[in-house]
Structures are given as structure tokens and as C-alpha cells.
Amino acid sequence: xxxxxxxxxxxxxxxxxxxxxxxxxxxxxxxxxxxxxxxxxxxxxxxxxxxxxxxxxxxxxxxxxxxxxxxxxxxxxxxxxxxxxxxxxxxxxxxxxxxxxxxxxxxxxxxxxxxxxxxxxxxxxxxxxxxxxxxxxxxxxxxxxxxxxxxxxxxxxxxxxxxxxxxxxxxxxxxxxxxxxxxxxxxxxxxxxxxxxxxxxxxxxxxxxxxxxxxxxxxxxxxxxxxxxxxxxxxxxxxxxxxxxxxxxxxxxxxxxxx
Amino acid sequence: xxxxxxxxxxxxxxxxxxxxxxxxxxxxxxxxxxxxxxxxxxxxxxxxxxxxxxxxxxxxxxxxxxxxxxxxxxxxxxxxxxxxxxxxxxxxxxxxxxxxxxxxxxxxxxxxxxxxxxxxxxxxxxxxxxxxxxxxxxxxxxxxxxxxxxxxxxxxxxxxxxxxxxxxxxxxxxxxxxxxxxxxxxxxxxxxxxxxxxxxxxxxxxxxxxxxxxxxxxxxxxxxxxxxxxxxxxxxxxxxxxxxxxxxxxxxxxxxxxxxxxxxxxxxxxxx
Numbered sequence: 092x093x094x095x096x097x098x099x100x101x102x103x104x105x106x107x108x109x110x111x112x113x114x115x116x117x118x119x120x121x122x123x124x125x126x127x128x129x130x131x132x133x134x135x136x137x138x139x140x141x142x143x144x145x146x147x148x149x150x151x152x153x154x155x156x157x158x159x160x161x162x163x164x165x166x167x168x169x170x171x172x173x174x175x176x177x178x179x180x181x182x183x184x185x186x187x188x189x190x191x192x193x194x195x196x197x198x199x200x201x202x203x204x205x206x207x208x209x210x211x212x213x214x215x216x217x218x219x220x221x222x223x224x225x226x227x228x229x230x231x232x233x234x235x236x237x238x239x240x241x242x243x244x245x246x247x248x249x250x251x252x253x254x255x256x257x258x259x260x261x262x263x264x265x266x267x268x269x270x271x272x273x274x275x276x277x278x279x280x281x282x283x284x285x286x287x288x289x290x291x292x293x294x295x296x297x298x299x300x301x302x303x304x305x306x307x308x309x310x311x312x313x314x315x316x317x318x319x320x321x322x323x324x325x326x327x328x329x330x331x332x333x334x335x336x337x338x339x340x341x342x343x344x345x346x347x348x349x350x
Numbered sequence: 351x352x353x354x355x356x357x358x359x360x361x362x363x364x365x366x367x368x369x370x371x372x373x374x375x376x377x378x379x380x381x382x383x384x385x386x387x388x389x390x391x392x393x394x395x396x397x398x399x400x401x402x403x404x405x406x407x408x409x410x411x412x413x414x415x416x417x418x419x420x421x422x423x424x425x426x427x428x429x430x431x432x433x434x435x436x437x438x439x440x441x442x443x444x445x446x447x448x449x450x451x452x453x454x455x456x457x458x459x460x461x462x463x464x465x466x467x468x469x470x471x472x473x474x475x476x477x478x479x480x481x482x483x484x485x486x487x488x489x490x491x492x493x494x495x496x497x498x499x500x501x502x503x504x505x506x507x508x509x510x511x512x513x514x515x516x517x518x519x520x521x522x523x524x525x526x527x528x529x530x531x532x533x534x535x536x537x538x539x540x541x542x543x544x545x546x547x548x549x550x551x552x553x554x555x556x557x558x559x560x561x562x563x564x565x566x567x568x569x570x571x572x573x574x575x576x577x578x579x580x581x582x583x584x585x586x587x588x589x590x591x592x593x594x595x596x597x598x599x600x601x602x603x604x605x606x607x608x609x610x611x612x613x614x615x616x617x618x619x620x621x622x
Binding site: 225227 | 434449
């Protein structure tokens with residue numbers, strides 16, 4: 092019966108953490124109005140979460156776009172359909188790879204940094220010190236970071252897709268000889284604003300919301316020791332990756348149907 | 351509330367009970383902190399001295415009992431009332447708890463920027479006055495990582511008095527500091543208390559230092575107040591525990607050995 096007991100205990104811990112996480116989210120929402128009243132806090136975080144993630148997102152987008160162009164060309168050319176390369180690269184990036192890969196990179200780069208930063212602030216009593224100075228850390232520390240993460244993610248995903256398309260263009264048109272006009276016109280004709288681009292933006296917004304939520308919660312709820320912060324940072328990356336991939340399936344099924 | 355209405359006791363703690371999980375931290379403690387005095391809470395590590403400060407500051411709630419600060423029942427205050435009270439409290443954390451991303455100047459200016467709408471020129475003057483008082487006006491452009499532990503505590507002290515609080519709580523202010531720094535911090539605590547009339551609560555286990563500057567000392571152990579009184583009276587305490595603590599005796603009511611099975615039996619069992 093030991094396994095049953097341990098299963099029950101694990102389940103209880105899981106639901107307790109989920110409950111705490113949701114209550115925490117409510118408190119963060121409560122602190123949002125203060126962030127909006129002090130845009131300087133938000134701008135500083137948009138810089139460290141969004142702008143500083145630009146390089147990794149742009150380089151990864153370029154590489155993914157180039158690989159996509161190469162692989163797709165090799166398949167399409169068998170059917171004489173290499174003119175559709177622009178459409179295939181753009182749809183793959185805008186619908187799937189842009190939001191998902193950018194979110195995974197975002198969780199690894201910005202999410203882990205958020206957890207470590209907030210966790211260390213807790214471990215070094217900076218959050219406690221703030222509370223004792225009658226300043227609510229949820230309003231001053233967590234809410235601006237949460238909002239900045241949520242707003243940065245769709246922008247980063249858009250940059251990822253745009254740079255990726257340029258990468259695909261460079262390989263397809265520049266190196267493999269696909270017609271430039273065909274590349275762009277096929278893309279223009281077959282990528283729908285509502286169906287593809289808006290859905291992609293919705294996805295990246297949801298991923299940004301979840302990844303940032305996990306990151307700030309793990310930081311705020313960390314055990315305030317070196318090991319505790321290290322575990323929380325790891326959990327942020329692992330849980331965010333699981334959540335992003337699972338949500339991607341759910342959202343794809345809802346948006347693009349077929350199930 | 352006018353000055354004459356104010357109770358003489360700034361903090362009044364009655365029948366305090368608190369536990370962390372199964373571990374009892376406070377088991378019916380009564381503590382009074384006189385307004386304008388330096389009161390020290392002493393006891394071995396892990397007796398809940400810092401926990402007590404957190405309960406006075408409202409960061410932790412007792413399981414039962416009363417914590418009155420300036421006539422207000424802290425555990426029952428709503429968040430906005432608690433934050434209003436905390437504006438009149440300063441706390442110097444053991445680590446300093448400075449914001450590592452801000453300069454020394456910005457650290458001290460932080461509470462002023464958060465809670466006042468003073469013009470920048472006045473904030474600058476106030477910060478420099480506070481930094482001058484702790485002897486670190488010249489270090490205002492440094493980052494916290496560039497300071498020694500003692501300097502970080504002095505900056506934390508300057509930040510704690512930025513809003514001119516009615517009381518300051520010091521969490522282990524002398525621990526791990528060299529003798530010069532200890533002397534500086536002792537002098538600062540006494541100076542702030544005497545010149546500004548700030549009530550001071552010190553949590554410490556450094557017997558010599560606190561005996562020299564405290565007006566009153568509470569000795570706590572295992573969740574209870576073992577003895578209390580002015581330092582000179584405590585030295586004459588008839589409690590074996592107080593004597594062991596004050597004289598730093600290795601054995602006594604607090605045993606040297608952690609509870610263990612019989613030594614001989616233990617060794618033989620291992621050998622067998």
C-alpha cells in the first residue's frame with residue numbers, strides 16, 4: 092500500500108502547488124494596476140526580458156528558417172512544387188515554429204533569469220526588506236515582470252517568424268534558385284491574416300502568459316537557499332517546456348480543427 | 351493620538367504562541383518594549399528571535415496571543431493598515447537586504463521615493479544626511495556588492511531611518527563583524543536612540559555588546575522568557591540557564607551533548 096500512499100501524497104502536493112500558484116496569480120492581477128500607473132517599471136522589465144532576448148531569438152529564427160527552407164525545398168522539388176516554398180516556410184513559422192520555439196527559448200533565457208532573480212531576492216531578504224518598508228513586492232517586483240513577459244513574448248515570436256522567413260528566402264531563393272516572385276506571391280496568397288497570423292499571435296500570447304507565470308511563481312515560492320533557487324530555476328524551464336508543448340497541441344486542435 | 355495619550359509601552363506582547371510545523375517556537379511569552387529605550391531580546395540561535403521581529407512587523411502571525419504595537423493589534427490589521435504602520439518601523443536585516451541592482455544612494459532613497467512626493471533636490475539632501483550619519487556619504491555611488499558586510503549594515507541602517515521611524519528592529523547587528531565595525535554599529539544604535547529618541551529592539555546573542563548598550567534585556571529559551579531586567583540585574587540572575595548563557599559555559603542546563611543513546615552501548619553496537 093506504500094505506493095498508493097506516496098501517489099496520494101504526490102497528488103496532494105501537486106494540487107496544493109497548483110492552488111498556491113493560482114492564488115498567487117490573482118494577487119499579481121491585483122498588482123497590475125500599479126504597474127500600469129508606473130510605466131517606468133514596465134519599460135525597464137520589457138528591456139531586460141524582451142530586448143535582451145532579441146539576439147538569441149533572431150539567431151535561432153534565422154537558423155530555423157534556413158533549415159526549413161533547405162528541407163522543404165528538397166521535398167517540394169520532387170513534386171515540382173518548389174515555388175510553394177515561401178508558403179510552406181511562412182505557414183510553418185507563423186502557425187507553429189515561431190510561437191513554440193520562441194516560447195521555449197524565452198523560457199530558457201528570460202524565464203530562468205526571472206526565477207533566479209526573484210528567488211535570489213527572496214534568499215537575500217530583499218523581498219522581506221521591501222515588505223518591511225511598506226512596499227508590496229508583488230506590485231513592485233512581480234507584476235511588472237509578469238506584464239513585461241506577457242507583452243514581450245508575442246513580439247519575440249513575430250521577430251522569430253520574420254527572421255525565419257528571411258532565412259528561408261536566403262536559402263530558397265538565394266542559394267537554391269527558387270523564383271523570388273513565386274516565393275513571395277505564394278506566401279501572400281496563402282497566408283491568411285485571421286486564420287494564420289492572428290492564431291499564431293494568440294498562441295504566443297498564451298505561451299508568454301504561462302511561461303512568465305511559471306517563472307515568477309517559481310521565483311517567489313522558492314526555498315530561500317542556494318539549492319532551492321537552483322531547483323526552482325530548473326523547474327521553470329522544465330515545467331514551461333511541458334506546458335508550452337501541451338498547450339500547443341490543445342490550441343492547434345482548437346484553432347486548426349481536424350479533431 | 352497626542353504624545354500624552356501614547357502608551358508608555360511601544361510594543362506589548364502577551365501570551366505569545368507560535369509553532370513551525372511540529373516545532374514549538376513560542377509557548378506563552380510576554381514581552382514589553384518601552385518607548386524610547388533600547389531593549390534586547392537574547393537567546394541561543396534558533397529560539398525564534400528573528401521570528402519575534404517578524405511578528406512585530408506583521409510578516410508572520412502568531413498562532414495565538416496578542417502583539418500590540420503603538421496600541422494596534424498587529425495580527426488583526428488589514429494589509430493597508432499594516433503597511434501604514436510599517437512606514438513608522440525600520441528594520442535592519444542581518445544581511446543588510448540591500449537591493450543589489452541599485453546604488454547605495456538609490457537604496458537609501460528607495461523608501462523616500464516610494465512613500466513621499468518630495469522634490470529630487472530634497473531627496474538628495476535627505477539621503478546625504480542619512481548617509482553622513484552612518485559615515486558613508488562618500489560611498490553613495492558604489493553598488494552593494496562593493497561594500498564589506500559591516501558597511502552594508504550601515505547602509506541598511508541609513509535606509510531604515512530614511513522615513514524617520516518611531517522604532518528600529520535590529521536583527522543580529524553584530525554577528526560576524528570585526529571589532530571596529532561592532533564598535534561603529536554600537537555607537538550608531540546608541541546615537542540614533544539618544545538623539546532621535548527612536549525605540550530600538552535588538553535581537554542578538556552577543557552578550558558583551560548588548561550588555562553595554564541595552565536599557566533592558568529579555569532572555570528567551572524554548573519559547574519562554576527565562577528572565578528579564580536591566581543588564582546589571584541580569585548578571586545577578588539566579589537562573590542557571592541565564593548564568594550559563596552570560597558566562598558562555600560549555601555545559602549546564604543547555605547540555606554539551608546532543609541527546610543520544612548510551613555512549614558505551616552505542617560503540618559496542620557499531621563494533622558488533
